[in-house]
Amino acid sequence: MSTLSPLTLYLAAPRGFCAGVDRAIKIVELALQKWGAPVYVRHEIVHNKFVVDGLRDKGAVFVEELDECPDDRPVIFSAHGVPKAIPAEARRRDMVFVDATCPLVSKVHVEAERHHAEGLQMVMIGHAGHPEVLGTMGQLPQGEVLLVETVADVAGVVPRDPARLAFITQTTLSVDDTAEIVAALQARFPAIIGPAKEDICYATTNRQAAVKAIADRIEALLVIGAPNSSNSRRLVEVGSAAGCAYSQLVMRADEIDWRAIEGARAVGVTAGASAPEVLVDEVVDAFRQRYDLTVELVETALERVEFKVPRVLREA
Numbered sequence: 158m159s160t161l162s163p164l165t166l167y168l169a170a171p172r173g174f175c176a177g178v179d180r181a182i183k184i185v186e187l188a189l190q191k192w193g194a195p196v197y198v199r200h201e202i203v204h205n206k207f208v209v210d211g212l213r214d215k216g217a218v219f220v221e222e223l224d225e226c227p228d229d230r231p232v233i234f235s236a237h238g239v240p241k242a243i244p245a246e247a248r249r250r251d252m253v254f255v256d257a258t259c260p261l262v263s264k265v266h267v268e269a270e271r272h273h274a275e276g277l278q279m280v281m282i283g284h285a286g287h288p289e290v291l292g293t294m295g296q297l298p299q300g301e302v303l304l305v306e307t308v309a310d311v312a313g314v315v316p317r318d319p320a321r322l323a324f325i326t327q328t329t330l331s332v333d334d335t336a337e338i339v340a341a342l343q344a345r346f347p348a349i350i351g352p353a354k355e356d357i358c359y360a361t362t363n364r365q366a367a368v369k370a371i372a373d374r375i376e377a378l379l380v381i382g383a384p385n386s387s388n389s390r391r392l393v394e395v396g397s398a399a400g401c402a403y404s405q406l407v408m409r410a411d412e413i414d415w416r417a418i419e420g421a422r423a424v425g426v427t428a429g430a431s432a433p434e435v436l437v438d439e440v441v442d443a444f445r446q447r448y449d450l451t452v453e454l455v456e457t458a459l460e461r462v463e464f465k466v467p468r469v470l471r472e473a
């Protein structure tokens with residue numbers, strides 16, 4: 158008989174890699190195959206140290222700005238998107254570049270441009286300083302996109318013309334918090350136009366719904382993801398908001414605070430869109446070493462989304 162305490166681990170699904178992350182990582186791998194090392198990558202291709210370290214070992218060089226790249230090596234733009242000025246500068250320098258912006262982020266870029274072409278000023282719901290927000294705001298001239306982060310920020314929006322406004326959102330926000338911000342915008346600017354709900358992507362939506370589905374069965378939630386990963390941090394918040402007293406982000410198993418979950422009989426595990434499944438396996442194994450473990454998969458949606466890599470890399 159086992160002397161270990163019993164514990165059930167509820168594994169949320171969907172979790173982990175989304176189609177945009179899968180494609181972005183493939184782009185770097187194929188670029189290394191096609192052009193050899195070094196291949197430069199502007200910003201972490203996705204917000205995960207394990208992924209970035211693995212690609213660095215294969216010859217990728219991660220930089221924050223284009224001016225850190227030589228003219229004569231290929232450069233990849235991260236999944237989060239880039240301001241229009243970046244590819245423009247790469248073209249000016251005659252560089253080979255591949256844009257790994259997720260197609261669902263690019264869709265928001267196109268939306269912003271379309272509204273701008275119709276003479277509308279934009280309100281973007283998102284987090285200041287996040288690369289996706291910088292990239293999306295950077296599709297339009299300065300002053301054309303006003304950023305709001307919270308319901309309280311809505312009161313401070315000073316548009317050129319309150320009747321000529323549209324809104325867009327970051328793709329990785331909390332579905333529930335964003336609904337409140339959209340409602341506040343619509344209450345203050347009844348003429349504002351926007352997407353049916355917001356621009357939060359299927360992967361973000363599904364991962365948050367999966368956390369909600371296990372929240373009432375668990376005493377603690379561990380979200381595998383990085384501190385700079387917006388979608389992962391939102392999963393932690395969703396866990397807390399759904400009543401989970403201990404909801405914690407961990408990059409990998411060695412960050413688990415075992416004392417904090419001492420006594421728990423049911424723990425939930427999920428992973429942000431940029432966290433590889435191998436790190437989920439690592440966490441499950443760490444539990445198996447300490448507990449008489451039962452693993453239960455709770456699957457709330459099936460994802461079949463796949464994105465093709467750019468043509469230039471297809472034959473690589």
Ligand code: 0JX
Pocket residue numbers: 177178202203204205236237259262289328329385386387388389429430431
């Ligand atoms: O910080 P984010 O959630 O936007 O990015 P991360 O963690 O790299 O996730 C994948 C890329 C998401 C882009 O929308």
Ligand code: SF4
Pocket residue numbers: 175176177178236259260261262328329358359360361388430
């Ligand atoms: Fe694309 Fe959504 Fe994944 Fe971001 S989280 S890369 S928008 S699928």
